Amino acid sequence: MSDCRSIQNDLAAYLSGDLSGDSALSVKEHLAMCPKCKNEFENIQKILDGADSLHDDIRKVMATIDWDALPGRITRAVFEKEESVRPEAKARTFWQAVFQPRWRPVYAGVAAGLVLGVFLTLFFLKPGALRTPAAGSKYYASNEFIDRVEYQMAKRETLDYLERSEYLILDFIQSPPGKAQLLQKDQPAQKAKDLLSKKRYINQQLDRFQMAKAKEICNQIEFLFLELSQISDELTADEIEKIQKLVDQKQLLLKIKLLKKEIEKSEV
Amino acid sequence: MTLTRMYQKKVFVLTYSFFRNKEDALDLVQETFLRLYQKIHMFEKDRNFEGWMLQIAKNLCIDYYRKNYGKRRELESGKTVEELNVADAREEGAHSASDFREILTRCVDKLAERQRTIFIMRHYNQMKNEEIAQILNISLGTVKSLHFKAIQNLRVLMSPYLGCEG
Numbered sequence: 001m002s003d004c005r006s007i008q009n010d011l012a013a014y015l016s017g018d019l020s021g022d023s024a025l026s027v028k029e030h031l032a033m034c035p036k037c038k039n040e041f042e043n044i045q046k047i048l049d050g051a052d053s054l055h056d057d058i059r060k061v062m063a064t065i066d067w068d069a070l071p072g073r074i075t076r077a078v079f080e081k082e083e084s085v086r087p088e089a090k091a092r093t094f095w096q097a098v099f100q101p102r103w104r105p106v107y108a109g110v111a112a113g114l115v116l117g118v119f120l121t122l123f124f125l126k127p128g129a130l131r132t133p134a135a136g137s138k139y140y141a142s143n144e145f146i147d148r149v150e151y152q153m154a155k156r157e158t159l160d161y162l163e164r165s166e167y168l169i170l171d172f173i174q175s176p177p178g179k180a181q182l183l184q185k186d187q188p189a190q191k192a193k194d195l196l197s198k199k200r201y202i203n204q205q206l207d208r209f210q211m212a213k214a215k216e217i218c219n220q221i222e223f224l225f226l227e228l229s230q231i232s233d234e235l236t237a238d239e240i241e242k243i244q245k246l247v248d249q250k251q252l253l254l255k256i257k258l259l260k261k262e263i264e265k266s267e268v
Numbered sequence: 269m270t271l272t273r274m275y276q277k278k279v280f281v282l283t284y285s286f287f288r289n290k291e292d293a294l295d296l297v298q299e300t301f302l303r304l305y306q307k308i309h310m311f312e313k314d315r316n317f318e319g320w321m322l323q324i325a326k327n328l329c330i331d332y333y334r335k336n337y338g339k340r341r342e343l344e345s346g347k348t349v350e351e352l353n354v355a356d357a358r359e360e361g362a363h364s365a366s367d368f369r370e371i372l373t374r375c376v377d378k379l380a381e382r383q384r385t386i387f388i389m390r391h392y393n394q395m396k397n398e399e400i401a402q403i404l405n406i407s408l409g410t411v412k413s414l415h416f417k418a419i420q421n422l423r424v425l426m427s428p429y430l431g432c433e434g
Contacts, residue, residue, distance in 0.1 A: 012419035016390070018397070018412060043430045047422050050372045051391035057369070058284050058392065062277065065294070071272040074301045081302060 003030065007037050011044050154205035155263050158214055161198055162263075165221045166256045168192065172228070173244045192228040199225075214263065217255050224252065272301050275318065279325045285392030286329040288373060296332060300325040319402040326389075326403060330381065368429075375425040383418035390415055 007030045013019045014027045031038050099107075168191050199222050206215040227243060247253065276297060283296035303324050311320060376384055385404065389395045397415070401408045 009416075012416050013412070016415065043426075044419060044423060046368075046430065047372065047419065047426060048391065050368050051376070051387065052394075054285070054288070054369060054373070054392045055394055057288070058281055061284060061290050061293075062280065064290070065280070067273075067276060070276055070294070070297070074272050074276075074298050077298050078302050078305055 004034060004037050007031070007034070008040050011037075011041050012048075015041075015045055015048055150205075151209050154202070154209055154211075157198075157202055157205060158211070158218070159260060159263055161195065161202055161218065162221075162256050162260050164191075165195055165225070166253065166260075168195070168228075169224070169247055169253060169256075173247055192225040196222065196225050211263075214259055217252075217259050220250050220252060221256070224250075271304070275321055276301075278318070279321065281393050282322060282325050282389070283329055285388045286333060292332070292336075296325065296328055299328050303328065316402060319399070322403045323405070326385065330385065371426065371429055372422075375422050378425060379418055379421055383414050383421065386411055386414045387418040387422075 007027055010019060010023060010027050014024055019027065031041055199218060202218060203215070205211075206218065224243070224246060227246070279297045279300050280293055283300070284290070284293035287293055287296070300321070304321055307324070311317065376387060379387060382404075386400055389400045389403070390397070395403075397408055397411045401411045404411070
Protein backbone atom coordinates (compact mmCIF):
# COMPACT_ATOMS: atom_id res chain seq x y z
CA MET A 1 0.00 0.00 0.00
CA SER A 2 2.83 2.30 0.93
CA ASP A 3 4.30 1.34 -2.43
CA CYS A 4 1.12 2.60 -4.15
CA ARG A 5 1.34 5.95 -2.33
CA SER A 6 4.98 6.36 -3.36
CA ILE A 7 4.13 5.44 -6.97
CA GLN A 8 1.20 7.86 -7.07
CA ASN A 9 3.48 10.65 -5.82
CA ASP A 10 5.79 9.95 -8.76
CA LEU A 11 3.04 9.80 -11.40
CA ALA A 12 3.16 13.52 -12.30
CA ALA A 13 6.93 13.44 -12.67
CA TYR A 14 6.68 10.17 -14.64
CA LEU A 15 4.15 11.69 -17.03
CA SER A 16 6.22 14.87 -17.38
CA GLY A 17 9.31 12.83 -18.18
CA ASP A 18 11.14 14.09 -15.10
CA LEU A 19 11.94 10.70 -13.60
CA SER A 20 15.30 8.98 -14.04
CA GLY A 21 15.55 5.63 -15.88
CA ASP A 22 15.33 3.28 -12.84
CA SER A 23 12.50 5.21 -11.17
CA ALA A 24 10.55 5.41 -14.41
CA LEU A 25 10.97 1.65 -14.90
CA SER A 26 9.70 0.79 -11.41
CA VAL A 27 6.62 3.04 -11.97
CA LYS A 28 5.96 1.36 -15.30
CA GLU A 29 6.20 -2.11 -13.76
CA HIS A 30 3.91 -1.16 -10.85
CA LEU A 31 1.28 0.30 -13.17
CA ALA A 32 1.18 -2.97 -15.13
CA MET A 33 0.06 -4.94 -12.06
CA CYS A 34 -1.90 -2.34 -9.94
CA PRO A 35 -5.32 -1.31 -11.37
CA LYS A 36 -5.84 1.40 -8.71
CA CYS A 37 -2.59 3.17 -9.55
CA LYS A 38 -3.29 2.57 -13.25
CA ASN A 39 -6.61 4.38 -12.83
CA GLU A 40 -4.89 7.27 -11.05
CA PHE A 41 -2.29 7.38 -13.80
CA GLU A 42 -5.02 7.67 -16.42
CA ASN A 43 -6.72 10.51 -14.55
CA ILE A 44 -3.53 12.54 -14.30
CA GLN A 45 -2.74 11.78 -17.91
CA LYS A 46 -6.18 13.08 -18.86
CA ILE A 47 -5.47 16.34 -17.04
CA LEU A 48 -2.06 16.79 -18.62
CA ASP A 49 -3.35 15.86 -22.09
CA GLY A 50 -6.12 18.39 -21.65
CA ALA A 51 -3.57 21.02 -20.66
CA ASP A 52 -1.30 20.15 -23.57
CA SER A 53 -4.24 20.25 -25.98
CA LEU A 54 -4.62 23.95 -25.09
CA HIS A 55 -1.41 24.48 -26.97
CA ASP A 56 -3.23 23.37 -30.13
CA ASP A 57 -5.87 25.99 -29.39
CA ILE A 58 -3.11 28.59 -29.16
CA ARG A 59 -1.81 27.56 -32.57
CA LYS A 60 -5.29 27.93 -34.05
CA VAL A 61 -5.67 31.42 -32.58
CA MET A 62 -2.18 32.39 -33.76
CA ALA A 63 -3.15 31.46 -37.30
CA THR A 64 -5.79 34.21 -37.25
CA ILE A 65 -3.34 37.02 -36.36
CA ASP A 66 -1.63 39.26 -38.91
CA TRP A 67 1.90 38.95 -37.58
CA ASP A 68 3.36 41.29 -40.19
CA ALA A 69 1.11 44.15 -39.09
CA LEU A 70 1.69 43.66 -35.37
CA PRO A 71 5.25 45.12 -35.19
CA GLY A 72 4.02 48.33 -36.89
CA ARG A 73 1.11 48.56 -34.47
CA ILE A 74 3.44 48.05 -31.52
CA THR A 75 5.97 50.60 -32.81
CA ARG A 76 3.20 53.20 -33.28
CA ALA A 77 1.96 52.55 -29.78
CA VAL A 78 5.49 52.95 -28.40
CA PHE A 79 5.90 56.33 -30.17
CA GLU A 80 2.46 57.52 -29.08
CA LYS A 81 3.25 56.70 -25.50
CA GLU A 82 6.64 58.42 -25.77
CA GLU A 83 4.93 61.56 -27.14
CA SER A 84 2.41 61.63 -24.31
CA VAL A 85 5.19 61.34 -21.76
CA ARG A 86 7.51 63.91 -23.39
CA PRO A 87 5.96 67.28 -22.22
CA GLU A 88 6.25 66.23 -18.62
CA ALA A 89 9.75 64.96 -19.24
CA LYS A 90 10.69 68.30 -20.83
CA ALA A 91 9.34 70.20 -17.84
CA ARG A 92 11.42 68.07 -15.56
CA THR A 93 14.57 68.36 -17.65
CA PHE A 94 15.51 71.91 -16.55
CA TRP A 95 15.07 71.31 -12.84
CA GLN A 96 16.68 67.90 -13.07
CA ALA A 97 19.66 69.51 -14.82
CA VAL A 98 19.89 72.23 -12.16
CA PHE A 99 19.46 69.94 -9.18
CA GLN A 100 21.57 67.04 -10.30
CA PRO A 101 22.54 64.83 -7.36
CA ARG A 102 26.26 65.39 -8.02
CA TRP A 103 25.83 69.18 -7.47
CA ARG A 104 24.03 68.79 -4.17
CA PRO A 105 27.19 69.07 -2.00
CA VAL A 106 28.03 72.34 -3.79
CA TYR A 107 24.54 73.76 -3.17
CA ALA A 108 24.72 72.65 0.45
CA GLY A 109 28.09 74.40 0.86
CA VAL A 110 26.81 77.63 -0.71
CA ALA A 111 23.69 77.56 1.49
CA ALA A 112 25.76 76.95 4.63
CA GLY A 113 28.10 79.82 3.67
CA LEU A 114 25.17 82.18 3.18
CA VAL A 115 23.63 81.28 6.52
CA LEU A 116 26.98 81.69 8.31
CA GLY A 117 27.64 85.01 6.54
CA VAL A 118 24.24 86.40 7.51
CA PHE A 119 24.72 85.28 11.10
CA LEU A 120 28.18 86.79 11.44
CA THR A 121 27.09 90.06 9.79
CA LEU A 122 24.15 90.38 12.17
CA PHE A 123 26.34 89.52 15.13
CA PHE A 124 29.01 92.11 14.40
CA LEU A 125 26.61 94.84 13.29
CA LYS A 126 24.42 94.46 16.38
CA PRO A 127 24.66 97.75 18.34
CA GLY A 128 26.98 97.37 21.28
CA ALA A 129 27.70 93.70 20.65
CA LEU A 130 31.38 94.50 20.69
CA ARG A 131 33.03 97.85 21.16
CA THR A 132 35.40 98.65 18.35
CA PRO A 133 38.85 98.78 19.87
CA ALA A 134 40.77 102.01 19.71
CA ALA A 135 43.42 102.14 17.05
CA GLY A 136 46.54 100.39 18.22
CA SER A 137 44.84 99.12 21.38
CA LYS A 138 45.31 95.52 22.35
CA TYR A 139 42.42 95.43 24.81
CA TYR A 140 38.72 94.91 24.32
CA ALA A 141 35.92 95.49 26.76
CA SER A 142 32.20 94.94 26.56
CA ASN A 143 29.80 97.86 26.57
CA GLU A 144 28.23 96.65 29.77
CA PHE A 145 31.57 96.65 31.59
CA ILE A 146 32.41 100.16 30.42
CA ASP A 147 28.94 101.40 31.53
CA ARG A 148 29.54 99.99 34.99
CA VAL A 149 32.94 101.67 35.25
CA GLU A 150 31.53 104.99 34.07
CA TYR A 151 28.68 104.79 36.57
CA GLN A 152 31.12 104.21 39.43
CA MET A 153 33.24 107.10 38.24
CA ALA A 154 30.19 109.39 38.07
CA LYS A 155 29.34 108.45 41.66
CA ARG A 156 32.86 109.23 42.79
CA GLU A 157 32.89 112.54 40.94
CA THR A 158 29.56 113.53 42.50
CA LEU A 159 30.73 112.55 45.99
CA ASP A 160 33.91 114.55 45.49
CA TYR A 161 31.91 117.52 44.28
CA LEU A 162 29.55 117.30 47.24
CA GLU A 163 32.42 116.97 49.72
CA ARG A 164 34.32 119.95 48.38
CA SER A 165 31.13 121.97 48.24
CA GLU A 166 30.39 121.05 51.84
CA TYR A 167 33.84 122.19 53.00
CA LEU A 168 33.60 125.43 51.10
CA ILE A 169 30.17 126.23 52.53
CA LEU A 170 31.31 125.31 56.04
CA ASP A 171 34.38 127.49 55.71
CA PHE A 172 32.25 130.36 54.64
CA ILE A 173 29.35 130.22 57.05
CA GLN A 174 31.38 129.30 60.12
CA SER A 175 33.81 132.20 59.76
CA PRO A 176 33.16 135.16 62.03
CA PRO A 177 31.86 138.18 60.11
CA GLY A 178 35.09 140.12 60.58
CA LYS A 179 37.41 137.33 59.53
CA ALA A 180 35.30 136.05 56.73
CA GLN A 181 36.42 138.79 54.54
CA LEU A 182 40.09 138.00 55.13
CA LEU A 183 39.76 134.26 54.63
CA GLN A 184 37.80 134.58 51.52
CA LYS A 185 40.05 137.15 50.02
CA ASP A 186 41.00 135.09 46.95
CA GLN A 187 39.91 131.57 47.74
CA PRO A 188 36.10 131.23 47.94
CA ALA A 189 35.39 132.88 44.62
CA GLN A 190 38.07 130.87 42.86
CA LYS A 191 36.99 127.60 44.52
CA ALA A 192 33.36 128.34 43.62
CA LYS A 193 34.37 128.89 40.00
CA ASP A 194 36.29 125.54 39.97
CA LEU A 195 33.31 123.72 41.39
CA LEU A 196 30.99 125.35 38.86
CA SER A 197 33.11 124.04 36.00
CA LYS A 198 33.15 120.61 37.62
CA LYS A 199 29.38 120.76 37.90
CA ARG A 200 29.12 121.13 34.13
CA TYR A 201 30.87 117.79 33.71
CA ILE A 202 28.84 116.14 36.47
CA ASN A 203 25.60 117.34 34.87
CA GLN A 204 26.15 115.04 31.93
CA GLN A 205 26.86 112.06 34.19
CA LEU A 206 23.82 112.73 36.37
CA ASP A 207 21.60 112.89 33.29
CA ARG A 208 23.08 109.80 31.81
CA PHE A 209 22.62 107.64 34.91
CA GLN A 210 19.26 109.22 35.83
CA MET A 211 20.35 110.39 39.27
CA ALA A 212 17.51 112.96 39.55
CA LYS A 213 17.64 113.57 43.27
CA ALA A 214 21.39 114.14 43.23
CA LYS A 215 21.00 116.52 40.32
CA GLU A 216 18.40 118.63 42.15
CA ILE A 217 20.66 119.10 45.17
CA CYS A 218 23.66 119.76 42.99
CA ASN A 219 21.65 122.44 41.20
CA GLN A 220 20.90 124.16 44.50
CA ILE A 221 24.61 124.07 45.35
CA GLU A 222 25.36 125.47 41.93
CA PHE A 223 22.98 128.35 42.52
CA LEU A 224 24.79 129.16 45.77
CA PHE A 225 28.16 129.06 44.11
CA LEU A 226 26.97 131.35 41.37
CA GLU A 227 26.23 133.87 44.09
CA LEU A 228 29.62 133.22 45.69
CA SER A 229 31.55 133.53 42.45
CA GLN A 230 30.07 136.95 41.88
CA ILE A 231 30.91 138.38 45.28
CA SER A 232 33.51 141.05 45.45
CA ASP A 233 36.63 140.93 47.51
CA GLU A 234 35.14 143.28 49.98
CA LEU A 235 31.96 141.72 51.24
CA THR A 236 29.57 143.72 53.24
CA ALA A 237 28.04 142.19 56.34
CA ASP A 238 24.66 142.22 54.63
CA GLU A 239 25.94 140.16 51.72
CA ILE A 240 27.51 137.57 53.98
CA GLU A 241 24.33 137.35 56.02
CA LYS A 242 22.27 136.96 52.86
CA ILE A 243 24.36 133.95 51.74
CA GLN A 244 24.29 132.37 55.17
CA LYS A 245 20.49 132.73 55.19
CA LEU A 246 20.31 131.06 51.82
CA VAL A 247 22.33 128.08 53.10
CA ASP A 248 20.08 127.80 56.16
CA GLN A 249 16.86 128.14 54.20
CA LYS A 250 17.75 125.41 51.77
CA GLN A 251 19.23 123.21 54.47
CA LEU A 252 22.02 122.64 52.06
CA LEU A 253 24.53 121.10 54.46
CA LEU A 254 21.98 118.56 55.70
CA LYS A 255 20.95 117.70 52.16
CA ILE A 256 24.60 117.28 51.11
CA LYS A 257 25.24 114.86 53.99
CA LEU A 258 22.15 112.82 53.22
CA LEU A 259 22.94 112.70 49.53
CA LYS A 260 26.52 111.57 50.19
CA LYS A 261 25.20 108.68 52.29
CA GLU A 262 22.70 107.73 49.66
CA ILE A 263 25.27 107.78 46.88
CA GLU A 264 27.62 105.66 48.96
CA LYS A 265 24.80 103.14 49.39
CA SER A 266 23.97 103.44 45.68
CA GLU A 267 20.33 104.30 46.32
CA VAL A 268 20.24 107.41 44.15
CA MET B 269 10.79 46.57 -35.11
CA THR B 270 13.11 43.66 -35.83
CA LEU B 271 13.09 42.77 -32.18
CA THR B 272 9.30 42.71 -32.18
CA ARG B 273 9.21 40.60 -35.33
CA MET B 274 11.63 38.10 -33.80
CA TYR B 275 9.94 37.59 -30.46
CA GLN B 276 6.26 38.58 -30.85
CA LYS B 277 5.00 34.98 -31.29
CA LYS B 278 6.90 33.72 -28.30
CA VAL B 279 5.48 36.48 -26.12
CA PHE B 280 1.98 35.94 -27.51
CA VAL B 281 2.06 32.23 -26.63
CA LEU B 282 2.86 33.14 -23.03
CA THR B 283 0.27 35.91 -22.73
CA TYR B 284 -2.42 33.85 -24.44
CA SER B 285 -1.65 30.92 -22.15
CA PHE B 286 -2.45 33.11 -19.18
CA PHE B 287 -5.71 34.59 -20.44
CA ARG B 288 -6.88 32.45 -23.37
CA ASN B 289 -8.30 35.65 -24.76
CA LYS B 290 -6.86 36.92 -28.06
CA GLU B 291 -7.42 40.66 -27.47
CA ASP B 292 -6.05 40.65 -23.96
CA ALA B 293 -3.07 38.60 -25.11
CA LEU B 294 -2.30 41.05 -27.96
CA ASP B 295 -2.58 44.02 -25.59
CA LEU B 296 -0.14 42.33 -23.28
CA VAL B 297 2.27 41.66 -26.18
CA GLN B 298 2.19 45.37 -27.03
CA GLU B 299 2.67 46.33 -23.39
CA THR B 300 5.58 43.90 -23.10
CA PHE B 301 7.48 45.47 -25.99
CA LEU B 302 6.70 48.96 -24.77
CA ARG B 303 8.13 48.08 -21.37
CA LEU B 304 11.06 46.38 -23.07
CA TYR B 305 12.01 49.57 -24.97
CA GLN B 306 11.68 51.64 -21.81
CA LYS B 307 13.89 49.29 -19.80
CA ILE B 308 16.36 48.23 -22.47
CA HIS B 309 19.14 50.26 -20.77
CA MET B 310 18.72 48.05 -17.69
CA PHE B 311 19.47 44.86 -19.58
CA GLU B 312 22.67 43.18 -18.42
CA LYS B 313 24.70 41.81 -21.31
CA ASP B 314 25.54 38.51 -19.64
CA ARG B 315 21.84 37.67 -19.19
CA ASN B 316 19.67 35.66 -21.54
CA PHE B 317 17.71 38.24 -23.53
CA GLU B 318 14.77 35.96 -24.31
CA GLY B 319 14.48 34.92 -20.68
CA TRP B 320 14.59 38.57 -19.57
CA MET B 321 11.93 39.53 -22.10
CA LEU B 322 9.63 36.66 -21.08
CA GLN B 323 10.13 37.63 -17.45
CA ILE B 324 8.79 41.10 -18.26
CA ALA B 325 5.84 39.50 -20.10
CA LYS B 326 5.16 37.13 -17.21
CA ASN B 327 5.19 39.97 -14.66
CA LEU B 328 2.78 42.01 -16.77
CA CYS B 329 0.51 38.97 -17.15
CA ILE B 330 0.41 38.38 -13.39
CA ASP B 331 -0.37 42.05 -12.72
CA TYR B 332 -3.05 42.12 -15.40
CA TYR B 333 -4.52 38.85 -14.18
CA ARG B 334 -4.77 40.15 -10.62
CA LYS B 335 -6.47 43.35 -11.75
CA ASN B 336 -8.81 42.04 -14.40
CA TYR B 337 -9.44 38.35 -13.97
CA GLY B 338 -10.13 36.57 -10.70
CA LYS B 339 -13.84 35.91 -10.96
CA ARG B 340 -14.18 37.12 -14.53
CA ARG B 341 -14.45 33.64 -16.08
CA GLU B 342 -17.19 32.60 -13.70
CA LEU B 343 -19.09 35.79 -14.51
CA GLU B 344 -18.74 35.14 -18.23
CA SER B 345 -20.57 31.79 -18.07
CA GLY B 346 -22.65 32.49 -14.97
CA LYS B 347 -21.58 29.16 -13.48
CA THR B 348 -18.95 28.30 -10.91
CA VAL B 349 -16.55 25.46 -11.61
CA GLU B 350 -18.26 23.38 -8.93
CA GLU B 351 -21.59 23.72 -10.74
CA LEU B 352 -19.97 22.68 -14.01
CA ASN B 353 -18.33 19.68 -12.37
CA VAL B 354 -21.56 18.45 -10.76
CA ALA B 355 -23.51 18.77 -13.98
CA ASP B 356 -20.86 16.94 -15.95
CA ALA B 357 -20.40 14.25 -13.33
CA ARG B 358 -24.10 13.43 -13.48
CA GLU B 359 -24.10 13.08 -17.25
CA GLU B 360 -21.03 10.93 -17.55
CA GLY B 361 -19.91 10.51 -21.10
CA ALA B 362 -21.99 13.42 -22.35
CA HIS B 363 -19.18 15.95 -22.05
CA SER B 364 -17.01 16.97 -24.97
CA ALA B 365 -13.28 17.69 -25.12
CA SER B 366 -13.96 21.43 -25.16
CA ASP B 367 -16.03 21.11 -21.96
CA PHE B 368 -13.15 19.26 -20.36
CA ARG B 369 -10.72 21.99 -21.35
CA GLU B 370 -13.08 24.67 -20.04
CA ILE B 371 -13.26 22.94 -16.65
CA LEU B 372 -9.54 22.42 -16.65
CA THR B 373 -8.81 26.10 -17.32
CA ARG B 374 -11.20 27.08 -14.51
CA CYS B 375 -9.38 24.73 -12.16
CA VAL B 376 -6.02 26.10 -13.27
CA ASP B 377 -7.30 29.58 -12.41
CA LYS B 378 -7.95 28.33 -8.89
CA LEU B 379 -4.34 27.34 -8.33
CA ALA B 380 -1.96 29.45 -6.25
CA GLU B 381 -0.16 32.05 -8.36
CA ARG B 382 3.26 30.39 -8.68
CA GLN B 383 1.75 26.93 -9.28
CA ARG B 384 -0.54 28.38 -11.95
CA THR B 385 2.31 30.26 -13.65
CA ILE B 386 4.52 27.17 -13.78
CA PHE B 387 1.69 24.93 -14.98
CA ILE B 388 0.82 27.39 -17.75
CA MET B 389 4.42 27.77 -18.84
CA ARG B 390 5.05 24.06 -18.77
CA HIS B 391 1.91 22.81 -20.52
CA TYR B 392 0.28 25.66 -22.42
CA ASN B 393 3.54 27.27 -23.40
CA GLN B 394 5.47 23.97 -23.57
CA MET B 395 8.58 25.37 -21.92
CA LYS B 396 11.27 23.26 -20.33
CA ASN B 397 11.79 23.34 -16.57
CA GLU B 398 15.19 25.01 -17.06
CA GLU B 399 13.63 27.87 -19.06
CA ILE B 400 10.92 28.34 -16.47
CA ALA B 401 13.49 28.44 -13.66
CA GLN B 402 15.43 31.12 -15.53
CA ILE B 403 12.39 33.28 -16.28
CA LEU B 404 10.98 33.02 -12.77
CA ASN B 405 14.43 33.35 -11.25
CA ILE B 406 13.99 30.29 -9.04
CA SER B 407 15.80 26.96 -8.76
CA LEU B 408 15.06 23.95 -10.95
CA GLY B 409 14.05 21.98 -7.83
CA THR B 410 11.49 24.63 -6.90
CA VAL B 411 10.03 24.50 -10.42
CA LYS B 412 9.65 20.71 -10.21
CA SER B 413 8.17 20.87 -6.72
CA LEU B 414 5.63 23.58 -7.63
CA HIS B 415 4.71 21.71 -10.82
CA PHE B 416 4.08 18.55 -8.81
CA LYS B 417 1.89 20.44 -6.32
CA ALA B 418 -0.03 22.05 -9.19
CA ILE B 419 -0.85 18.61 -10.65
CA GLN B 420 -1.81 17.22 -7.24
CA ASN B 421 -4.17 20.14 -6.62
CA LEU B 422 -5.67 19.89 -10.10
CA ARG B 423 -6.25 16.21 -9.48
CA VAL B 424 -8.22 17.07 -6.34
CA LEU B 425 -10.13 19.93 -7.96
CA MET B 426 -11.10 17.82 -10.96
CA SER B 427 -11.93 14.61 -9.10
CA PRO B 428 -15.75 15.05 -9.36
CA TYR B 429 -15.46 15.46 -13.09
CA LEU B 430 -13.10 12.52 -13.46
CA GLY B 431 -15.67 10.35 -11.66
CA CYS B 432 -13.27 8.58 -9.36
CA GLU B 433 -11.70 8.79 -5.89
CA GLY B 434 -9.90 12.01 -5.16
